[in-house]
Amino acid sequence: EVSITLRSWDGERTAEELVDSLRGCDVAIDFSVAAAVIRNLKACAWADLPLVEGTTGWDSQLDEVKNVVSQNDGALIYGANFSVGVQVFYRIAASAAELFQSLGSYDGFIEEAHHKRKRDAPSGTALRLGEIVASHLTREVPVSSTRAGYIPGTHRVGFDSPSDQIILEHTARGREGFAAGALLAANWIVGRKGVYEFSEVFDEIIKA
Numbered sequence: 001e002v003s004i005t006l007r008s009w010d011g012e013r014t015a016e017e018l019v020d021s022l023r024g025c026d027v028a029i030d031f032s033v034a035a036a037v038i039r040n041l042k043a044c045a046w047a048d049l050p051l052v053e054g055t056t057g058w059d060s061q062l063d064e065v066k067n068v069v070s071q072n073d074g075a076l077i078y079g080a081n082f083s084v085g086v087q088v089f090y091r092i093a094a095s096a097a098e099l100f101q102s103l104g105s106y107d108g109f110i111e112e113a114h115h116k117r118k119r120d121a122p123s124g125t126a127l128r129l130g131e132i133v134a135s136h137l138t139r140e141v142p143v144s145s146t147r148a149g150y151i152p153g154t155h156r157v158g159f160d161s162p163s164d165q166i167i168l169e170h171t172a173r174g175r176e177g178f179a180a181g182a183l184l185a186a187n188w189i190v191g192r193k194g195v196y197e198f199s200e201v202f203d204e205i206i207k208a
Helices: 015-022 034-046 059-071 084-103 124-134 176-189 198-207
Strands: 028-030 051-053 075-078 107-114 143-147 154-160 165-171 194-197
Touching: 015 034, 028 034, 028 176, 034 051, 034 059, 051 176, 059 075, 059 194, 075 176, 075 198, 084 124, 084 154, 084 165, 084 176, 084 198, 107 124, 124 143, 124 154, 176 198, 194 198
Parallel strands: 028 051, 051 075, 075 194, 107 143
Antiparallel strands: 107 154, 154 165
16 A cells, blocks of 8 residues: 655755654655755655655756665655656657667757746756657757646657658646556555666566
């Protein structure tokens, strides 16, 4: 059984103060703000609680995150996007980029759009898509962002040549898809130790 406590992020509470509220849970799921990631991770590690980290914008702290997990024999699974559809989209983008690289005349690009309250830009998903496409193309892959209105999340991967353009697109209709993927990750991480990236273990998770 997975127990989830949803709270607004309170910057005044320390990791030590959070530990007691986490005891008795099987796993924690965090979708808060980048500034709270280290604190929340420490609290979970001290409570011997595996953490599913869905917050983005903390990539520069990855080494510190790994150290916290290692020093406390903890467990963490993180990802730029926990949507099952996006995980499939990553694989489609990789296959397409590999094919277009063999053709030689196509340039790749990434476009993403989110609601005006999303803080990080480009999104973690867009950056991950850029990495995936760039790993197959020998050319730079630019990433552009839009923050407006109430857009849940749209990501486009484009391939452009002198003769035509191909667009691959994923559009989120709400947050249910992210929640479903996070629950899959939560059930998978229980009983494990170490740091895992969701997209790298996705195939194993969906077969579990």
